[in-house]
Amino acid sequence: MANISRVTRRDIIDLFKNGITIYNPLIMDYEISVFYPYYGCIEIVGFLNRLYDLEKWESQDPRLSNAAEEIKMHTLNGDYPYEWIFDDERFQLFNGEDAVFLNFLCEVFHPEVRDDGEDWRGYLQRINELLQEDGYELFVARKISGRDVYAWRPYTKRSDVYIPFSLRNKENKKSWKLPNELRYQLFSAMDTYNEEFYVRDETGCECIKSVTDCVLEEVYKFYKPQHYVGDCLLEVKRFDDFQLGTNPKVVFDVIEIFDRNISNVIKLAK
Numbered sequence: 001m002a003n004i005s006r007v008t009r010r011d012i013i014d015l016f017k018n019g020i021t022i023y024n025p026l027i028m029d030y031e032i033s034v035f036y037p038y039y040g041c042i043e044i045v046g047f048l049n050r051l052y053d054l055e056k057w058e059s060q061d062p063r064l065s066n067a068a069e070e071i072k073m074h075t076l077n078g079d080y081p082y083e084w085i086f087d088d089e090r091f092q093l094f095n096g097e098d099a100v101f102l103n104f105l106c107e108v109f110h111p112e113v114r115d116d117g118e119d120w121r122g123y124l125q126r127i128n129e130l131l132q133e134d135g136y137e138l139f140v141a142r143k144i145s146g147r148d149v150y151a152w153r154p155y156t157k158r159s160d161v162y163i164p165f166s167l168r169n170k171e172n173k174k175s176w177k178l179p180n181e182l183r184y185q186l187f188s189a190m191d192t193y194n195e196e197f198y199v200r201d202e203t204g205c206e207c208i209k210s211v212t213d214c215v216l217e218e219v220y221k222f223y224k225p226q227h228y229v230g231d232c233l234l235e236v237k238r239f240d241d242f243q244l245g246t247n248p249k250v251v252f253d254v255i256e257i258f259d260r261n262i263s264n265v266i267k268l269a270k
Contacts, residue, residue: 004098004134011130012105013094017083020126036123037082038104040113045072048085050107057090102136102152109138111147121198124150132157140195164222165256166249176248183251187243190258212239214261215254225250 019035039047045068048054057067064070067090074080085091092100105127107113114120128137132155141151196210216239219225225236228245236242242254 002098004101004131004136006094008130008134009094009101012127013083013086015123015126017086020122034119034122036115036118036120038085038108040108040120041115042113044075044085047107047113048091050110050113051104052091098136102131102138105131106138106150106152109150111144111149125198131155162260164219164253166247166253167222169249176252178248178251180244183243186251186255187240190255193262195262211258211261215239215257218257218261219250219253222253 016036016038019033021033045054048071049068052067054068054071055066059066059070061070061074064073071080086093089095091104093104109120109124124138131137131152135155135157136152137155138150138152140148142149190212194211196208199207199209216236219236225242225246226233227236227241227250228234234241236246242251
């Protein structure tokens with residue numbers, strides 16, 4: 001399957017060739033270029049061997065017995081420039097199947113490969129933005145020693161126009177009920193799947209947010225949520241305040257918005 005367009009592949013490859021630009025208000029020029037090598041903190045042959053069986057590949061250099069020896073010698077000597085693999089048809093990164101390209105990207109961000117001292121998160125975020133336009137995303141599939149391991153999956157872009165359940169059903173006079181026991185179960189499930197991730201604001205600075213932080217912010221875009229504490233109706237200030245004393249329609253809004261955010265989140269290393 002080849003849903004990833006040549007345009008998207010080119011744009012992602014250009015990130016590794018030319019770096020990305022980020023905004024940093026702490027420096028005089030404000031904009032800085034960041035470069036992250038696809039092979040992370042290991043050497044190129046070691047990285048490629050994680051994806052390809054180079055020792056079984058024929059060498060393009062007749063003096064050497066296999067591709068592993070060829071690549072090692074020519075990269076060490078500087079005969080092969082840094083970005084040569086993207087133009088080498090053996091690796092099928094530009095014209096190959098989607099799975100080949102996506103597996104390559106997942107390996108770039110594998111804990112055994114990535115350099116946590118560099119800005120790999122900025123690359124992951126930008127790559128996901130590009131992939132999502134073509135129907136894929138990288139996501140956290142498991143952990144190794146507490147570090148996130150990424151895999152890929154299909155991605156369906158949601159409509160930018162969203163109206164919460166409570167507003168869609170504003171004229172519905174039905175009496176909605178939500179027992180406390182069910183509320184506890186729903187919020188316990190959301191707590192289980194709550195995730196923290198890095199976001200970059202308009203100034204280029206990174207901060208950590210959780211899905212529940214995003215839910216609270218998004219609800220406030222539509223209305224000021226309230227909940228009862230005893231006989232007093234108070235404004236919701238924390239996500240936990242949604243659990244008890246709120247109108248069932250508000251809880252349905254929270255569940256919907258949580259689902260929207262958890263589906264689109266790019267969770268990065270904590």
